[in-house]
Amino acid sequence: MTRPLLRKALGYVGALAALLLAWAALAWVVDSPALPGPAIAIETFFQQWPEIWPQILVSAWRVLAAMAIGTVLAVPVGLWLGRSPRADAIAAPIIFLTYPIPKVVFLPVLLVLLGLYDAPKIALIAIIVFFQILVTAHDAAKAVPEGSVLSVRSLGAKRLDIYRHVVVPASMPDIFTALRIGTGTAIAVLFLAESIAETNGLGYYIVDAWGRIDYPAMFAGIIAMALLGVVLYEALDALENWVTRWRKVTR
Amino acid sequence: MAALEFDRVGVTYEGSDRSVRALDALELHVAAGEPVSVIGPSGCGKSTLLLLAAGLLTPTEGTVSVAGAPVTGPRRETALILQDFGLLPWKTVEANAALGLTVRGVARRDTRERATAALERVGLAEFARAYPGELSGGMRQRLALARAVALDADLLLMDEPLSALDALTREDLQDVLLDLWQRRGHAQVLVTHSIEEAVFLGRRVVVMSPRPGHVAAIVDNPRMGSDGFRASESYFDAVRELRRMLADEGAVSAAHGDGGGQA
Numbered sequence: 392m393t394r395p396l397l398r399k400a401l402g403y404v405g406a407l408a409a410l411l412l413a414w415a416a417l418a419w420v421v422d423s424p425a426l427p428g429p430a431i432a433i434e435t436f437f438q439q440w441p442e443i444w445p446q447i448l449v450s451a452w453r454v455l456a457a458m459a460i461g462t463v464l465a466v467p468v469g470l471w472l473g474r475s476p477r478a479d480a481i482a483a484p485i486i487f488l489t490y491p492i493p494k495v496v497f498l499p500v501l502l503v504l505l506g507l508y509d510a511p512k513i514a515l516i517a518i519i520v521f522f523q524i525l526v527t528a529h530d531a532a533k534a535v536p537e538g539s540v541l542s543v544r545s546l547g548a549k550r551l552d553i554y555r556h557v558v559v560p561a562s563m564p565d566i567f568t569a570l571r572i573g574t575g576t577a578i579a580v581l582f583l584a585e586s587i588a589e590t591n592g593l594g595y596y597i598v599d600a601w602g603r604i605d606y607p608a609m610f611a612g613i614i615a616m617a618l619l620g621v622v623l624y625e626a627l628d629a630l631e632n633w634v635t636r637w638r639k640v641t642r
Numbered sequence: 643m644a645a646l647e648f649d650r651v652g653v654t655y656e657g658s659d660r661s662v663r664a665l666d667a668l669e670l671h672v673a674a675g676e677p678v679s680v681i682g683p684s685g686c687g688k689s690t691l692l693l694l695a696a697g698l699l700t701p702t703e704g705t706v707s708v709a710g711a712p713v714t715g716p717r718r719e720t721a722l723i724l725q726d727f728g729l730l731p732w733k734t735v736e737a738n739a740a741l742g743l744t745v746r747g748v749a750r751r752d753t754r755e756r757a758t759a760a761l762e763r764v765g766l767a768e769f770a771r772a773y774p775g776e777l778s779g780g781m782r783q784r785l786a787l788a789r790a791v792a793l794d795a796d797l798l799l800m801d802e803p804l805s806a807l808d809a810l811t812r813e814d815l816q817d818v819l820l821d822l823w824q825r826r827g828h829a830q831v832l833v834t835h836s837i838e839e840a841v842f843l844g845r846r847v848v849v850m851s852p853r854p855g856h857v858a859a860i861v862d863n864p865r866m867g868s869d870g871f872r873a874s875e876s877y878f879d880a881v882r883e884l885r886r887m888l889a890d891e892g893a894v895s896a897a898h899g900d901g902g903g904q905a
Contacts, residue, residue, distance in 0.1 A: 542728025547715075
Protein backbone atom coordinates (compact mmCIF):
# COMPACT_ATOMS: atom_id res chain seq x y z
CA MET A 392 0.00 0.00 0.00
CA THR A 393 2.79 2.45 0.77
CA ARG A 394 4.63 2.04 -2.51
CA PRO A 395 1.83 3.24 -4.79
CA LEU A 396 1.16 6.04 -2.33
CA LEU A 397 4.80 7.08 -2.43
CA ARG A 398 4.77 6.95 -6.21
CA LYS A 399 1.64 9.09 -6.26
CA ALA A 400 3.21 11.64 -3.92
CA LEU A 401 6.35 11.77 -6.04
CA GLY A 402 4.18 12.23 -9.13
CA TYR A 403 2.41 15.14 -7.50
CA VAL A 404 5.69 16.77 -6.47
CA GLY A 405 7.09 16.40 -9.98
CA ALA A 406 3.95 17.73 -11.64
CA LEU A 407 3.83 20.64 -9.18
CA ALA A 408 7.45 21.54 -9.90
CA ALA A 409 6.82 21.48 -13.66
CA LEU A 410 3.67 23.56 -13.23
CA LEU A 411 5.41 26.18 -11.07
CA LEU A 412 8.29 26.34 -13.53
CA ALA A 413 5.93 26.89 -16.48
CA TRP A 414 4.04 29.50 -14.48
CA ALA A 415 7.26 31.35 -13.61
CA ALA A 416 8.37 31.24 -17.26
CA LEU A 417 5.00 32.51 -18.48
CA ALA A 418 4.95 35.31 -15.89
CA TRP A 419 8.45 36.32 -16.94
CA VAL A 420 7.50 36.38 -20.65
CA VAL A 421 4.16 38.16 -20.20
CA ASP A 422 5.70 40.57 -17.70
CA SER A 423 2.37 42.02 -16.51
CA PRO A 424 1.16 42.77 -12.98
CA ALA A 425 -1.99 40.74 -13.84
CA LEU A 426 0.15 37.60 -13.92
CA PRO A 427 2.44 37.58 -10.89
CA GLY A 428 5.01 34.81 -10.57
CA PRO A 429 4.44 31.81 -8.32
CA ALA A 430 6.82 33.06 -5.63
CA ILE A 431 4.76 36.18 -4.92
CA ALA A 432 1.46 34.33 -5.24
CA ILE A 433 2.48 31.60 -2.80
CA GLU A 434 3.93 34.11 -0.38
CA THR A 435 0.67 36.07 -0.50
CA PHE A 436 -1.27 32.85 -0.05
CA PHE A 437 0.44 32.20 3.27
CA GLN A 438 0.23 35.87 4.30
CA GLN A 439 -3.48 35.92 3.52
CA TRP A 440 -4.13 32.53 5.12
CA PRO A 441 -6.15 33.96 8.07
CA GLU A 442 -8.50 35.54 5.54
CA ILE A 443 -8.49 32.70 3.02
CA TRP A 444 -9.22 29.69 5.19
CA PRO A 445 -12.74 30.80 6.22
CA GLN A 446 -13.49 31.25 2.51
CA ILE A 447 -12.17 27.76 1.79
CA LEU A 448 -14.49 26.36 4.46
CA VAL A 449 -17.49 28.20 3.04
CA SER A 450 -16.75 27.05 -0.52
CA ALA A 451 -15.98 23.48 0.57
CA TRP A 452 -19.24 23.28 2.51
CA ARG A 453 -21.22 24.49 -0.51
CA VAL A 454 -19.67 22.13 -3.02
CA LEU A 455 -19.75 19.13 -0.68
CA ALA A 456 -23.37 19.69 0.32
CA ALA A 457 -24.36 20.18 -3.32
CA MET A 458 -22.58 17.06 -4.53
CA ALA A 459 -24.01 15.00 -1.68
CA ILE A 460 -27.57 16.19 -2.36
CA GLY A 461 -27.25 15.70 -6.12
CA THR A 462 -25.81 12.20 -5.70
CA VAL A 463 -28.23 11.02 -3.04
CA LEU A 464 -31.17 12.09 -5.20
CA ALA A 465 -29.79 10.87 -8.52
CA VAL A 466 -28.53 7.37 -7.62
CA PRO A 467 -31.85 5.77 -6.59
CA VAL A 468 -33.79 7.40 -9.44
CA GLY A 469 -31.14 6.50 -12.02
CA LEU A 470 -30.82 2.89 -10.87
CA TRP A 471 -34.58 2.47 -10.77
CA LEU A 472 -35.05 3.89 -14.27
CA GLY A 473 -32.23 1.69 -15.55
CA ARG A 474 -33.94 -1.42 -14.18
CA SER A 475 -37.54 -0.57 -15.02
CA PRO A 476 -38.21 -0.52 -18.78
CA ARG A 477 -41.70 0.91 -18.28
CA ALA A 478 -40.62 3.87 -16.13
CA ASP A 479 -37.64 4.36 -18.40
CA ALA A 480 -39.85 4.65 -21.48
CA ILE A 481 -41.57 7.63 -19.89
CA ALA A 482 -38.57 9.26 -18.20
CA ALA A 483 -35.85 8.72 -20.79
CA PRO A 484 -37.10 11.29 -23.34
CA ILE A 485 -37.44 13.89 -20.58
CA ILE A 486 -33.94 13.19 -19.28
CA PHE A 487 -32.26 13.21 -22.66
CA LEU A 488 -34.07 16.42 -23.62
CA THR A 489 -33.07 18.24 -20.43
CA TYR A 490 -29.60 16.74 -20.01
CA PRO A 491 -27.86 18.90 -22.66
CA ILE A 492 -29.35 22.18 -21.36
CA PRO A 493 -26.58 24.11 -19.60
CA LYS A 494 -28.08 24.25 -16.11
CA VAL A 495 -25.76 27.14 -15.17
CA VAL A 496 -28.03 29.58 -17.03
CA PHE A 497 -30.59 29.08 -14.29
CA LEU A 498 -28.35 30.80 -11.74
CA PRO A 499 -30.20 34.14 -12.02
CA VAL A 500 -33.53 32.37 -11.56
CA LEU A 501 -32.24 30.51 -8.51
CA LEU A 502 -30.82 33.74 -7.05
CA VAL A 503 -34.25 35.35 -7.35
CA LEU A 504 -36.10 32.34 -5.98
CA LEU A 505 -33.74 31.17 -3.24
CA GLY A 506 -32.12 34.40 -2.06
CA LEU A 507 -28.49 35.42 -1.84
CA TYR A 508 -27.05 32.95 0.64
CA ASP A 509 -25.92 29.34 0.27
CA ALA A 510 -29.14 27.91 -1.11
CA PRO A 511 -28.98 29.04 -4.76
CA LYS A 512 -25.32 27.95 -5.16
CA ILE A 513 -25.90 24.58 -3.56
CA ALA A 514 -29.07 24.10 -5.61
CA LEU A 515 -27.34 24.95 -8.89
CA ILE A 516 -24.40 22.58 -8.34
CA ALA A 517 -26.72 19.88 -7.02
CA ILE A 518 -28.83 20.10 -10.18
CA ILE A 519 -25.77 19.78 -12.40
CA VAL A 520 -24.37 16.85 -10.39
CA PHE A 521 -27.83 15.28 -10.28
CA PHE A 522 -28.07 15.04 -14.06
CA GLN A 523 -24.55 13.68 -14.50
CA ILE A 524 -25.04 11.00 -11.88
CA LEU A 525 -28.58 10.23 -13.03
CA VAL A 526 -27.49 9.39 -16.56
CA THR A 527 -24.50 7.38 -15.32
CA ALA A 528 -26.51 5.40 -12.76
CA HIS A 529 -29.20 4.73 -15.34
CA ASP A 530 -26.72 3.33 -17.86
CA ALA A 531 -24.82 1.35 -15.22
CA ALA A 532 -28.00 -0.28 -13.89
CA LYS A 533 -29.03 -1.15 -17.41
CA ALA A 534 -25.68 -2.84 -18.05
CA VAL A 535 -25.89 -5.17 -15.03
CA PRO A 536 -25.50 -8.70 -16.42
CA GLU A 537 -28.81 -10.56 -16.43
CA GLY A 538 -27.02 -13.73 -15.29
CA SER A 539 -26.08 -12.13 -11.95
CA VAL A 540 -29.66 -11.00 -11.42
CA LEU A 541 -31.05 -14.39 -12.36
CA SER A 542 -28.84 -16.40 -10.04
CA VAL A 543 -29.56 -14.09 -7.12
CA ARG A 544 -33.28 -14.26 -7.91
CA SER A 545 -33.02 -18.06 -7.87
CA LEU A 546 -31.86 -17.74 -4.26
CA GLY A 547 -35.19 -16.16 -3.46
CA ALA A 548 -34.11 -12.52 -3.67
CA LYS A 549 -36.86 -9.93 -3.92
CA ARG A 550 -36.65 -6.63 -5.80
CA LEU A 551 -34.90 -4.75 -3.00
CA ASP A 552 -32.44 -7.63 -2.45
CA ILE A 553 -31.50 -7.41 -6.13
CA TYR A 554 -30.72 -3.70 -5.71
CA ARG A 555 -28.82 -4.25 -2.49
CA HIS A 556 -26.73 -7.26 -3.56
CA VAL A 557 -26.37 -6.72 -7.31
CA VAL A 558 -27.45 -3.43 -8.89
CA VAL A 559 -25.99 -0.98 -6.37
CA PRO A 560 -22.54 -2.58 -6.00
CA ALA A 561 -22.30 -3.25 -9.74
CA SER A 562 -22.98 0.42 -10.50
CA MET A 563 -20.61 1.88 -7.91
CA PRO A 564 -17.49 2.06 -10.13
CA ASP A 565 -19.31 4.04 -12.85
CA ILE A 566 -20.99 6.33 -10.34
CA PHE A 567 -17.68 7.16 -8.68
CA THR A 568 -16.06 7.86 -12.03
CA ALA A 569 -18.87 10.28 -12.85
CA LEU A 570 -18.47 11.91 -9.43
CA ARG A 571 -14.73 12.40 -9.88
CA ILE A 572 -15.21 13.89 -13.32
CA GLY A 573 -18.08 15.97 -11.93
CA THR A 574 -15.74 17.54 -9.35
CA GLY A 575 -14.19 19.79 -11.99
CA THR A 576 -17.56 20.98 -13.21
CA ALA A 577 -18.82 21.49 -9.66
CA ILE A 578 -15.86 23.72 -8.71
CA ALA A 579 -16.16 25.70 -11.94
CA VAL A 580 -19.85 26.34 -11.31
CA LEU A 581 -19.07 27.17 -7.70
CA PHE A 582 -16.66 29.89 -8.82
CA LEU A 583 -19.23 31.38 -11.16
CA ALA A 584 -22.00 31.27 -8.57
CA GLU A 585 -19.80 32.83 -5.88
CA SER A 586 -18.51 35.55 -8.15
CA ILE A 587 -22.05 36.91 -8.62
CA ALA A 588 -23.87 38.65 -5.81
CA GLU A 589 -21.86 37.05 -3.03
CA THR A 590 -19.99 38.30 0.01
CA ASN A 591 -17.96 35.22 0.88
CA GLY A 592 -16.47 32.06 -0.56
CA LEU A 593 -13.40 31.65 -2.73
CA GLY A 594 -15.15 32.86 -5.88
CA TYR A 595 -16.00 36.10 -4.11
CA TYR A 596 -12.46 36.36 -2.72
CA ILE A 597 -10.92 36.03 -6.18
CA VAL A 598 -13.27 38.49 -7.88
CA ASP A 599 -12.95 40.95 -4.99
CA ALA A 600 -9.14 40.89 -5.21
CA TRP A 601 -9.46 41.36 -8.96
CA GLY A 602 -11.66 44.45 -8.37
CA ARG A 603 -9.07 45.88 -5.98
CA ILE A 604 -6.36 45.21 -8.57
CA ASP A 605 -4.63 43.10 -5.91
CA TYR A 606 -3.33 40.46 -8.31
CA PRO A 607 -1.17 38.52 -5.84
CA ALA A 608 -4.22 38.11 -3.57
CA MET A 609 -6.28 37.06 -6.58
CA PHE A 610 -3.75 34.34 -7.31
CA ALA A 611 -3.70 33.29 -3.68
CA GLY A 612 -7.45 32.70 -4.09
CA ILE A 613 -6.88 30.78 -7.31
CA ILE A 614 -4.35 28.54 -5.51
CA ALA A 615 -6.90 27.93 -2.75
CA MET A 616 -9.56 26.99 -5.28
CA ALA A 617 -7.17 24.64 -7.08
CA LEU A 618 -6.32 23.02 -3.74
CA LEU A 619 -10.01 22.55 -2.98
CA GLY A 620 -10.45 20.80 -6.31
CA VAL A 621 -7.43 18.53 -5.87
CA VAL A 622 -8.34 17.54 -2.30
CA LEU A 623 -11.93 16.80 -3.32
CA TYR A 624 -10.82 14.72 -6.29
CA GLU A 625 -8.31 12.75 -4.25
CA ALA A 626 -10.82 12.19 -1.45
CA LEU A 627 -13.30 10.77 -3.94
CA ASP A 628 -10.57 8.64 -5.47
CA ALA A 629 -9.67 7.22 -2.06
CA LEU A 630 -13.34 6.58 -1.25
CA GLU A 631 -13.81 4.86 -4.60
CA ASN A 632 -10.78 2.63 -4.02
CA TRP A 633 -12.20 1.60 -0.69
CA VAL A 634 -15.78 1.01 -1.83
CA THR A 635 -14.74 -0.89 -4.96
CA ARG A 636 -11.74 -2.64 -3.41
CA TRP A 637 -12.94 -5.92 -4.91
CA ARG A 638 -11.85 -4.61 -8.31
CA LYS A 639 -8.24 -4.25 -7.23
CA VAL A 640 -7.79 -7.97 -6.67
CA THR A 641 -6.04 -10.03 -9.29
CA ARG A 642 -4.89 -13.53 -9.17
CA MET B 643 -42.74 -38.96 -4.64
CA ALA B 644 -40.86 -37.28 -7.38
CA ALA B 645 -38.57 -34.46 -6.37
CA LEU B 646 -39.15 -32.74 -9.69
CA GLU B 647 -41.97 -33.36 -12.10
CA PHE B 648 -42.72 -31.89 -15.51
CA ASP B 649 -46.25 -32.69 -16.58
CA ARG B 650 -46.92 -31.92 -20.26
CA VAL B 651 -45.02 -28.66 -20.02
CA GLY B 652 -44.92 -26.27 -22.94
CA VAL B 653 -43.20 -22.88 -23.13
CA THR B 654 -43.62 -20.25 -25.82
CA TYR B 655 -41.49 -17.12 -25.71
CA GLU B 656 -43.38 -14.17 -27.13
CA GLY B 657 -41.01 -11.98 -29.12
CA SER B 658 -41.88 -8.59 -30.57
CA ASP B 659 -42.48 -9.88 -34.08
CA ARG B 660 -42.54 -13.66 -33.68
CA SER B 661 -42.95 -16.24 -30.95
CA VAL B 662 -40.57 -19.10 -30.25
CA ARG B 663 -41.75 -22.48 -29.07
CA ALA B 664 -39.02 -23.56 -26.64
CA LEU B 665 -40.58 -26.64 -25.04
CA ASP B 666 -43.46 -28.82 -26.12
CA ALA B 667 -45.29 -31.48 -24.07
CA LEU B 668 -42.25 -32.13 -21.91
CA GLU B 669 -42.60 -35.06 -19.55
CA LEU B 670 -39.88 -35.65 -17.01
CA HIS B 671 -39.83 -37.15 -13.54
CA VAL B 672 -36.81 -36.91 -11.31
CA ALA B 673 -37.05 -38.95 -8.14
CA ALA B 674 -35.91 -37.63 -4.78
CA GLY B 675 -32.17 -38.12 -4.52
CA GLU B 676 -31.80 -39.02 -8.17
CA PRO B 677 -29.07 -37.50 -10.32
CA VAL B 678 -30.19 -36.87 -13.89
CA SER B 679 -28.20 -35.46 -16.80
CA VAL B 680 -29.85 -33.60 -19.64
CA ILE B 681 -28.11 -33.42 -22.98
CA GLY B 682 -29.16 -32.23 -26.41
CA PRO B 683 -28.28 -29.96 -29.29
CA SER B 684 -28.16 -26.18 -28.87
CA GLY B 685 -31.58 -24.61 -28.69
CA CYS B 686 -33.40 -27.66 -27.38
CA GLY B 687 -34.71 -25.75 -24.37
CA LYS B 688 -32.35 -27.21 -21.77
CA SER B 689 -31.87 -23.89 -20.01
CA THR B 690 -35.60 -23.17 -20.16
CA LEU B 691 -36.17 -26.46 -18.37
CA LEU B 692 -33.91 -25.37 -15.51
CA LEU B 693 -35.47 -21.90 -15.23
CA LEU B 694 -38.88 -23.57 -14.93
CA ALA B 695 -37.65 -25.94 -12.23
CA ALA B 696 -36.05 -23.02 -10.35
CA GLY B 697 -39.31 -21.08 -10.41
CA LEU B 698 -37.87 -18.22 -12.47
CA LEU B 699 -40.15 -18.91 -15.42
CA THR B 700 -43.82 -19.88 -15.61
CA PRO B 701 -44.80 -22.51 -18.17
CA THR B 702 -47.20 -21.51 -20.93
CA GLU B 703 -49.04 -24.77 -20.35
CA GLY B 704 -48.68 -27.82 -18.13
CA THR B 705 -47.34 -27.89 -14.57
CA VAL B 706 -43.94 -28.09 -12.95
CA SER B 707 -43.91 -29.48 -9.42
CA VAL B 708 -41.15 -29.77 -6.88
CA ALA B 709 -41.60 -32.04 -3.86
CA GLY B 710 -45.23 -32.52 -4.76
CA ALA B 711 -46.17 -28.83 -4.90
CA PRO B 712 -46.54 -26.76 -8.07
CA VAL B 713 -43.63 -24.32 -8.51
CA THR B 714 -44.77 -20.71 -8.17
CA GLY B 715 -41.45 -19.02 -7.48
CA PRO B 716 -37.95 -19.67 -6.17
CA ARG B 717 -37.99 -22.30 -3.50
CA ARG B 718 -35.82 -22.37 -0.44
CA GLU B 719 -34.21 -25.77 -0.93
CA THR B 720 -33.67 -25.49 -4.67
CA ALA B 721 -30.23 -24.32 -5.79
CA LEU B 722 -29.48 -23.14 -9.32
CA ILE B 723 -25.95 -22.90 -10.67
CA LEU B 724 -25.53 -21.11 -13.98
CA GLN B 725 -22.72 -21.31 -16.47
CA ASP B 726 -20.98 -18.17 -15.15
CA PHE B 727 -21.49 -19.53 -11.59
CA GLY B 728 -23.57 -16.47 -10.59
CA LEU B 729 -20.89 -15.26 -8.19
CA LEU B 730 -20.89 -11.60 -7.21
CA PRO B 731 -17.38 -10.15 -7.60
CA TRP B 732 -17.98 -7.44 -4.96
CA LYS B 733 -18.71 -9.97 -2.23
CA THR B 734 -16.10 -11.99 -0.40
CA VAL B 735 -15.97 -15.75 -0.87
CA GLU B 736 -17.75 -16.18 2.45
CA ALA B 737 -20.47 -13.63 1.60
CA ASN B 738 -20.99 -15.31 -1.76
CA ALA B 739 -21.38 -18.71 -0.13
CA ALA B 740 -23.79 -17.22 2.38
CA LEU B 741 -25.84 -15.19 -0.11
CA GLY B 742 -28.75 -17.62 -0.32
CA LEU B 743 -29.06 -17.59 3.47
CA THR B 744 -28.69 -13.81 3.64
CA VAL B 745 -31.51 -13.06 1.22
CA ARG B 746 -33.69 -15.56 3.03
CA GLY B 747 -33.20 -13.73 6.28
CA VAL B 748 -31.42 -16.52 8.17
CA ALA B 749 -29.92 -15.23 11.43
CA ARG B 750 -26.43 -13.83 11.00
CA ARG B 751 -24.68 -16.29 13.28
CA ASP B 752 -26.37 -19.26 11.70
CA THR B 753 -25.51 -17.94 8.25
CA ARG B 754 -21.86 -17.62 9.15
CA GLU B 755 -21.66 -21.09 10.60
CA ARG B 756 -23.31 -22.73 7.63
CA ALA B 757 -21.29 -20.76 5.08
CA THR B 758 -18.06 -21.68 6.85
CA ALA B 759 -19.04 -25.35 6.95
CA ALA B 760 -19.97 -25.26 3.24
CA LEU B 761 -16.64 -23.66 2.32
CA GLU B 762 -14.83 -26.32 4.30
CA ARG B 763 -16.83 -28.95 2.48
CA VAL B 764 -15.60 -27.78 -0.94
CA GLY B 765 -12.06 -27.01 0.24
CA LEU B 766 -12.22 -23.22 0.19
CA ALA B 767 -12.14 -22.46 3.91
CA GLU B 768 -8.82 -20.64 3.77
CA PHE B 769 -10.13 -18.28 1.05
CA ALA B 770 -13.14 -17.04 3.02
CA ARG B 771 -11.91 -13.43 3.09
CA ALA B 772 -10.81 -13.37 -0.57
CA TYR B 773 -12.84 -12.07 -3.50
CA PRO B 774 -13.96 -14.25 -6.42
CA GLY B 775 -11.55 -12.33 -8.67
CA GLU B 776 -8.69 -13.93 -6.76
CA LEU B 777 -9.90 -17.48 -7.41
CA SER B 778 -9.18 -19.81 -10.31
CA GLY B 779 -12.02 -21.07 -12.50
CA GLY B 780 -12.20 -24.37 -10.65
CA MET B 781 -12.26 -22.64 -7.27
CA ARG B 782 -15.06 -20.35 -8.44
CA GLN B 783 -17.05 -23.40 -9.40
CA ARG B 784 -16.41 -24.87 -5.97
CA LEU B 785 -17.68 -21.63 -4.46
CA ALA B 786 -20.89 -21.86 -6.49
CA LEU B 787 -21.31 -25.38 -5.11
CA ALA B 788 -20.65 -24.14 -1.59
CA ARG B 789 -23.57 -21.76 -1.99
CA ALA B 790 -25.84 -24.72 -2.80
CA VAL B 791 -24.41 -26.73 0.11
CA ALA B 792 -24.95 -23.82 2.51
CA LEU B 793 -28.61 -23.74 1.47
CA ASP B 794 -28.84 -27.44 2.28
CA ALA B 795 -30.48 -27.85 -1.12
CA ASP B 796 -32.42 -31.04 -1.83
CA LEU B 797 -32.65 -30.14 -5.53
CA LEU B 798 -29.55 -28.97 -7.35
CA LEU B 799 -30.04 -27.52 -10.84
CA MET B 800 -26.96 -26.87 -12.96
CA ASP B 801 -26.71 -25.28 -16.39
CA GLU B 802 -23.44 -26.34 -18.03
CA PRO B 803 -21.60 -25.55 -14.82
CA LEU B 804 -18.23 -26.91 -15.92
CA SER B 805 -18.13 -25.79 -19.54
CA ALA B 806 -15.74 -22.89 -18.91
CA LEU B 807 -13.12 -25.07 -17.23
CA ASP B 808 -10.10 -26.77 -18.74
CA ALA B 809 -10.26 -30.56 -19.13
CA LEU B 810 -8.29 -31.47 -15.98
CA THR B 811 -10.07 -29.01 -13.69
CA ARG B 812 -13.29 -30.19 -15.20
CA GLU B 813 -12.64 -33.81 -14.32
CA ASP B 814 -11.65 -32.77 -10.81
CA LEU B 815 -14.92 -30.85 -10.38
CA GLN B 816 -16.91 -33.77 -11.74
CA ASP B 817 -15.42 -35.82 -8.92
CA VAL B 818 -16.38 -33.08 -6.45
CA LEU B 819 -19.95 -33.08 -7.80
CA LEU B 820 -20.17 -36.84 -7.55
CA ASP B 821 -18.76 -36.82 -4.05
CA LEU B 822 -21.22 -34.13 -2.94
CA TRP B 823 -24.11 -36.07 -4.37
CA GLN B 824 -23.00 -39.33 -2.77
CA ARG B 825 -22.69 -37.66 0.63
CA ARG B 826 -25.80 -35.49 0.50
CA GLY B 827 -28.16 -37.51 -1.70
CA HIS B 828 -29.93 -34.55 -3.27
CA ALA B 829 -31.88 -34.75 -6.51
CA GLN B 830 -29.84 -33.23 -9.29
CA VAL B 831 -30.45 -32.03 -12.83
CA LEU B 832 -27.28 -31.38 -14.75
CA VAL B 833 -27.55 -29.77 -18.17
CA THR B 834 -24.39 -30.40 -20.13
CA HIS B 835 -22.93 -30.46 -23.61
CA SER B 836 -20.46 -33.18 -22.75
CA ILE B 837 -21.45 -36.77 -23.40
CA GLU B 838 -18.86 -38.12 -20.95
CA GLU B 839 -19.98 -35.71 -18.24
CA ALA B 840 -23.62 -36.66 -18.77
CA VAL B 841 -22.77 -40.32 -18.30
CA PHE B 842 -20.41 -39.79 -15.38
CA LEU B 843 -22.90 -37.73 -13.39
CA GLY B 844 -26.32 -39.02 -14.46
CA ARG B 845 -28.01 -42.17 -13.24
CA ARG B 846 -30.33 -41.46 -16.13
CA VAL B 847 -29.38 -39.37 -19.14
CA VAL B 848 -32.19 -37.45 -20.82
CA VAL B 849 -31.68 -36.77 -24.51
CA MET B 850 -33.62 -33.78 -25.78
CA SER B 851 -34.69 -32.89 -29.32
CA PRO B 852 -34.44 -29.41 -30.70
CA ARG B 853 -37.23 -26.90 -31.30
CA PRO B 854 -39.59 -27.32 -29.75
CA GLY B 855 -37.69 -29.20 -27.06
CA HIS B 856 -39.03 -32.44 -25.73
CA VAL B 857 -37.60 -35.69 -24.36
CA ALA B 858 -36.37 -37.80 -27.26
CA ALA B 859 -34.91 -40.68 -25.28
CA ILE B 860 -33.68 -41.66 -21.85
CA VAL B 861 -30.56 -43.75 -21.28
CA ASP B 862 -30.46 -45.74 -18.06
CA ASN B 863 -27.08 -45.71 -16.43
CA PRO B 864 -27.48 -47.71 -13.22
CA ARG B 865 -23.78 -48.21 -12.53
CA MET B 866 -23.13 -44.48 -12.32
CA GLY B 867 -21.24 -43.58 -9.17
CA SER B 868 -19.78 -47.06 -8.63
CA ASP B 869 -16.07 -47.43 -7.85
CA GLY B 870 -13.82 -46.96 -10.85
CA PHE B 871 -16.79 -46.14 -13.04
CA ARG B 872 -14.85 -43.73 -15.25
CA ALA B 873 -12.58 -46.57 -16.42
CA SER B 874 -15.24 -49.27 -16.57
CA GLU B 875 -16.76 -51.01 -19.56
CA SER B 876 -20.30 -49.93 -18.65
CA TYR B 877 -19.17 -46.28 -18.67
CA PHE B 878 -17.82 -46.60 -22.21
CA ASP B 879 -20.89 -48.55 -23.29
CA ALA B 880 -23.18 -45.80 -22.04
CA VAL B 881 -21.04 -43.13 -23.72
CA ARG B 882 -21.17 -45.05 -26.99
CA GLU B 883 -24.92 -45.55 -26.81
CA LEU B 884 -25.52 -41.92 -25.95
CA ARG B 885 -23.32 -40.75 -28.82
CA ARG B 886 -25.28 -42.92 -31.22
CA MET B 887 -28.57 -41.49 -29.97
CA LEU B 888 -27.33 -37.93 -30.29
CA ALA B 889 -26.14 -38.70 -33.80
CA ASP B 890 -29.69 -39.82 -34.55
CA GLU B 891 -30.86 -36.45 -33.25
CA GLY B 892 -28.38 -34.77 -35.55
CA ALA B 893 -26.55 -33.25 -32.60
CA VAL B 894 -23.17 -34.89 -33.24
CA SER B 895 -21.63 -36.66 -36.13
CA ALA B 896 -21.34 -40.36 -35.38
CA ALA B 897 -17.65 -40.52 -36.16
CA HIS B 898 -16.52 -37.67 -33.91
CA GLY B 899 -16.62 -36.82 -30.24
CA ASP B 900 -18.45 -33.85 -28.80
CA GLY B 901 -15.24 -31.88 -28.48
CA GLY B 902 -16.03 -30.59 -25.01
CA GLY B 903 -15.38 -33.61 -22.88
CA GLN B 904 -12.59 -35.96 -22.08
CA ALA B 905 -12.47 -39.48 -23.39
